[in-house]
Amino acid sequence: MSNILTLQEYEAIAASLTFPSMSFIDGAFRPAKSGKTFATTNPATGQHLTDIAACGPEDVDFAVAKARQAFDDGRWSKLHPNERKEILINLSKLVKRNRHELAVMESLDSGKPISDCENIDVDEFIHLMNWHAELGDKIYDQTAPVGPDAVSMIVREPVGVVGAVLPWNFPLLMLVWKIAPALAAGCTMVVKPAAQTSLTALRIAELAAEAGLPKGVLNIVTGSGAEVGEPIGLHQDVDMVTFTGSTSTGRRFLRYSADSNMKKVVLELGGKNPCIVLDDAEDIDYVAQQVCAAAFWNMGENCSAGSRLIVQSGIKDKLLERVKVHARSWKVGNPLDPQNALGAMVDKGHFSKVESYLTKGKEAGYTLVTGGESIDGTYIQPTIFDGVQNSDELAQDEIFGPILSVITVNSFDEALSVANDTDYGLAASVFTANTKKALRAAQAIKAGTVTVNCFGEGDATTPFGGYKQSGFGGRDNSIHAHDQYTELKTIWIDLNDTTVDGSID
Numbered sequence: 473m474s475n476i477l478t479l480q481e482y483e484a485i486a487a488s489l490t491f492p493s494m495s496f497i498d499g500a501f502r503p504a505k506s507g508k509t510f511a512t513t514n515p516a517t518g519q520h521l522t523d524i525a526a527c528g529p530e531d532v533d534f535a536v537a538k539a540r541q542a543f544d545d546g547r548w549s550k551l552h553p554n555e556r557k558e559i560l561i562n563l564s565k566l567v568k569r570n571r572h573e574l575a576v577m578e579s580l581d582s583g584k585p586i587s588d589c590e591n592i593d594v595d596e597f598i599h600l601m602n603w604h605a606e607l608g609d610k611i612y613d614q615t616a617p618v619g620p621d622a623v624s625m626i627v628r629e630p631v632g633v634v635g636a637v638l639p640w641n642f643p644l645l646m647l648v649w650k651i652a653p654a655l656a657a658g659c660t661m662v663v664k665p666a667a668q669t670s671l672t673a674l675r676i677a678e679l680a681a682e683a684g685l686p687k688g689v690l691n692i693v694t695g696s697g698a699e700v701g702e703p704i705g706l707h708q709d710v711d712m713v714t715f716t717g718s719t720s721t722g723r724r725f726l727r728y729s730a731d732s733n734m735k736k737v738v739l740e741l742g743g744k745n746p747c748i749v750l751d752d753a754e755d756i757d758y759v760a761q762q763v764c765a766a767a768f769w770n771m772g773e774n775c776s777a778g779s780r781l782i783v784q785s786g787i788k789d790k791l792l793e794r795v796k797v798h799a800r801s802w803k804v805g806n807p808l809d810p811q812n813a814l815g816a817m818v819d820k821g822h823f824s825k826v827e828s829y830l831t832k833g834k835e836a837g838y839t840l841v842t843g844g845e846s847i848d849g850t851y852i853q854p855t856i857f858d859g860v861q862n863s864d865e866l867a868q869d870e871i872f873g874p875i876l877s878v879i880t881v882n883s884f885d886e887a888l889s890v891a892n893d894t895d896y897g898l899a900a901s902v903f904t905a906n907t908k909k910a911l912r913a914a915q916a917i918k919a920g921t922v923t924v925n926c927f928g929e930g931d932a933t934t935p936f937g938g939y940k941q942s943g944f945g946g947r948d949n950s951i952h953a954h955d956q957y958t959e960l961k962t963i964w965i966d967l968n969d970t971t972v973d974g975s976i977d
């Protein structure tokens with residue numbers, strides 16, 4: 473069943489929305505202790521949406537204290553797993569009930585196309601919250617094979633207070649990737665959404681309270697990276713940080729940990745992901761469609777975007793013809809119009825960054841296959857440059873926009889070597905009719921996810937994260953995400969009936 477409404481219906485919802493504007497700490501909306509605010513605008517129209525609490529270190533201290541109290545007194549961590557499950561499933565139901573409001577809020581705040589907000593961000597939120605809620609009371613601990621004279625239990629315990637620092641490209645999705653497994657494991661949380669896109673996280677916290685989540689368990693602190701992200705990273709009473717964002721900011725979290733309490737750090741970082749198409753790939757039209765999805769989905773504002781097309785010379789011309797046709801069918805414009813597949817870039821700063829690569833591509837003299845223009849200082853056309861060398865800036869930098877670089881290779885081995893010639897290692901796709909080559913490629917490519925004859929990121933059941941400078945310390949999604957929010961404890965019981973003086977009882 474389609475959840476998509478008409479443009480007019482979305483505009484009516486947009487006109488009726490009230491936007492949350494304060495941080496959510498200890499079960500209540502609160503202004504920043506300093507009283508400061510910052511404006512949040514709709515990147516597609518420039519319309520002012522609301523002023524949001526510009527929190528600082530003192531608000532982080534307050535939120536961490538409340539999360540610590542909520543963890544230590546066991547109101548969540550010691551609740552029966554079954555009861556935690558019920559509350560998280562209630563939250564999932566409430567999101568479903570409010571799905572259109574959340575989808576519109578997400579689209580207005582981020583510039584993302586409404587059809588994606590509905591069919592991906594909101595739908596996945598509902599699914600992932602349910603999936604992890606259901607997992608929470610189905611994970612068994614273990615005993616170790618220690619022989620007849622002892623019993624050794626290996627038990628999982630929630631890590632404690634988890635800080636989550638989020639990006640702006642998938643505000644709802646990255647929120648649920650972090651909070652669903654962490655809450656299901658029994659942790660309490662202090663979450664910092666990206667300053668550009670704080671609205672839906674605040675609304676989710678409100679819905680979580682309505683679902684029965686106890687006070688202090690999920691706290692949302694709004695503000696900048698320097699004023700909120702850094703104090704979370706450096707906090708002595710935060711036990712773990714999970715971060716999704718740029719590799720340079722991820723690096724800082726390792727330093728914050730080293731400079732504070734050696735908190736556990738999990739980083740999901742950038743990518744410059746290869747999409748390999750070999751000469752023997754079948755169904756070229758489908759391959760072209762997938763190449764475009766990899767490059768242009770979410771305006772290319774996607775860590776797993778397939779932004780390097782590594783194509784074997786024998787199939788290249790035929791493939792590019794079809795890729796060009798598909799790229800031109802991706803309509804760009806008003807994010808609230810369900811007909812549009814690409815919306816606005818998230819803000820002016822990011823728009824300028826991406827636009828500068830259009831200029832660089834033209835100045836470098838690459839062949840412009842399609843696109844190449846920005847629109848209204850807001851949108852970027854799906855763009856393809858052919859003739860790029862893998863060592864060039866366009867092929868090495870994470871542009872985070874709808875710009876595809878085409879790199880031509882002459883052999884399978886060259887394709888693999890070019891694919892791995894990057895600092896990143898998040899995702900890759902390979903298209904070939906030869907199963908052995910597909911598996912050899914999947915083994916050889918240093919990336920956390922390799923898809924064969926399709927583009928994708930896996931699903932709730934599969935771990936997501938990176939090799940090399942794309943990730944560190946763990947994986948989002950799947951049972952492995954749950955693991956990262958727990959500590960392993962060994963409990964050893966000696967069964968020998970010996971007393972202190974060595975005699976048998």
Ligand SMILES: NC(=O)C1=CN([C@@H]2O[C@H](COP(=O)(O)OP(=O)(O)OC[C@H]3O[C@@H](n4cnc5c(N)ncnc54)[C@H](O)[C@@H]3O)[C@@H](O)[C@H]2O)C=CC1
Pocket residue numbers: 637638639640641664665666667695696697698700701702705716717718719721722724740741742743774775822825870871872
């Ligand atoms: N892997 C991914 O999913 C993402 C990658 N990026 C990449 O990063 C580039 C820059 O985008 P940004 O928004 O600047 O990314 P960023 O990595 O700086 O921002 C992500 C989060 O980190 C916070 N943050 C920023 N500086 C911080 C600091 N010093 N200490 C603690 N937290 C801090 C931000 O407020 C935001 O919540 C993009 O063009 C893109 O290439 C951006 C967002 C997501």
Ligand code: BAL
Pocket residue numbers: 639641642716717773774775776929
């Ligand atoms: N592609 C989902 C994760 C991310 O872009 O950050």
